Amino acid sequence: MVGLFALCSTARAQSVAAGTGHSLFVCASGNVMTVGQNTVGQLGDGTTRQRQLPITVPSLSGVKAVAGGDETSLFLKTDGTVWGCGGNTAGQLGVGDQLNYSTLVRVGTLTDVKAIATGYRHSLFLKNDGTVWTCGSNQGGALGTGNTSAYLTTPMQINGLTGVVAIAAGYVHSLFLKSDGTVWGLGQSLDGELGGGRNEEILKSPTQIPGLSNITAIAASREYRAHSLFLQSNGTVLACGSNYYGGVGSGTPGATMRVNTPTPVAG
Template sequence: MYGQLGDGTSDSRSSPVLVPGVTEVKTVAAGESFSLALREDGTVMSWGRNLYRQLGHGDPGNINIPPAQVEELTGVVAVSAGANHALALREDGTVWAWGDNSYGQVAGEFDWMLQFVPGQVPGLSGVTAVAAGLSHSLALREDGTVWAWGSSSNGQLGNGTTGRFQNIPEQVPGLTDVVAISSRGWHSLALRADGTVWTWGHDILSQVGSGALHLVPVQVPGLTGVAISAGSGHSLVLSGDGTAVGWGANRQGALGNGESNLHLTPARTLLPCRFTGMPSWEHRASARGQSQASP
C-alpha cells in the first residue's frame, strides 16, 4: 500500500519480489509501513512510507519512496524498525535514531518533533543491541544492562511508571546480565545469560504472560531459552533443544500450536525450529571466558 516492498508499486504481493538496487545486504528490518536494509559496507537503505520521515534520507514524499541510502550514517552493525521510527547501532557502540519522535522514542534534543535524518541518542555508549517498539526504544549495553526511552503509556519503559514520556534513556531497573532484547508493540522481552526470560509492558493480549499490566520486568516462569522475539500481540522463545514456545494472541495461528485461542502461559509450537551453532552472544562469551555475554 505504501511501497514498503520496494518494487516501485503500491500493490500487495503474495509471493516474494526483488527489491531493485539493494545489494550486498547483511540484514533487514520491517517497520509498520517502511523497510530497512543494512549493507555489508555499514550503510543503510530505506524505502516505503515516509510520512513520519522514518526513511531518514530527506525525501519530501510521503509514500512509495524508492530505496535510497539513509543520510549521514556509516559504520552501522545493526538496525531496528519501530512503527514509525528507526534505530541504528554503529560499530563504536553509539545509537542513532530518526523518524517519529512524538513520545521521545527518537530521543535527544529534537523537541518531540519529526527527526528527518539520524541523530545520536545521548547518554548511551558501549551498546551491543537495539530494539524499537511501537512508541519506545531499547538499548542493551555491554555490561548487561538495558536502557529505555519514549512512551510509558503501558509500562513499556519498565521503570514502574505509566503515562510518562521521556526523551533521554534511563536504565530499566532490576535487569542484569542481559544478552538479548526484543520489542515490537507495547511490550518487551529480555533474555538473561542464565537463559531466563523477562518481560514487561502492555498485556491486554497476554503477550507478557499473565493478563495483567507489568510496569517492571517479571520473569516468565518455567522457561529458559537461547533466543527471543516479541510480536505486536504475542511473544516467542527458542529453546536450546530447537523447539519454540509462545504465548499471547493467537487468532491467526501466530503461536503455531494448531489452535486459535489466546494463551496466558507459554505453549509449545507443533514443529521444531532449527538453528545452526550457538547464538553469537554465546560465541563471544566463550571467546572471552566470561559468564556474562552480549549479542
C-alpha cells in the same frame, strides 16, 4: 520486487529490519538503504516521500545493526552510538523532545550499545555490560520506571535488570533474554504476551516469565493483539499472547483468542 532484490544484491546486505511499513538494510560497506513508507521521515532522506526502491541514507556509515518500529528507524554504529529518524511522538528517539525527524539525530548520549529494538512507541538499548536503557511511551509500564507515566524523552536505565544478552520491544510490552537462558518481561500483558497466566496485568518492573529455560532468542510483535516468541536451544519454539490472527500457532485463528502461558508452536 525485481528492483529491490537487484539493489540489495549489489549492496550485499548484511543485516535487515522491518518496520510497520518500511524496511532497512545494512550493506557490507556499513551504509544503510531504506525503502517503503516515509510519512514522518522514517527513511532518513530528509523528505516524507514514499520510496518504492531502496535509497541510501545520506551521511550514515559504520552501521552494524538496524531496528524498525511503527514509524521509527534506529541505527547502531560500530562505535556503540545510536542514531535514529522518523516518529518521535512519545520520545522514542531519545533526543529530549517529541518532534519527528526526517534526518538523522543521535539518541541521547548513549555509548557502548550492542543491540537495539523499537516497538510501537518505545525503544530499548542493550549495552555491553548487560544493562538495558529505554525511552518513549510508558503505556502499561513498558519502560520499567516503576510507574505508568506517559513517556520518557531521554534514555533511562532499567533498574535491577542485568545480565541481559538480547532484547525485544512489542506493542506495550518488553522482553529481555538473560545469559542464563531465562526470559524477563515488562509492560502490560493485554492478551497473555508476558506469560505467567497473565491477562490485562501490568508489570512495572522486570519479572521472570515462568516456564521458560534454555532460551536462545526472543521476539515480540508490536501490533495491537500482540504475541511473543521464544526459541529454545533444542530448536523448538514456544509462543504466548493473542491468537486473533493465528500468531501463536495454536490452531484456527481466533479459536483460542489468548494463550497466556508459553506453549509449543504446533508442528
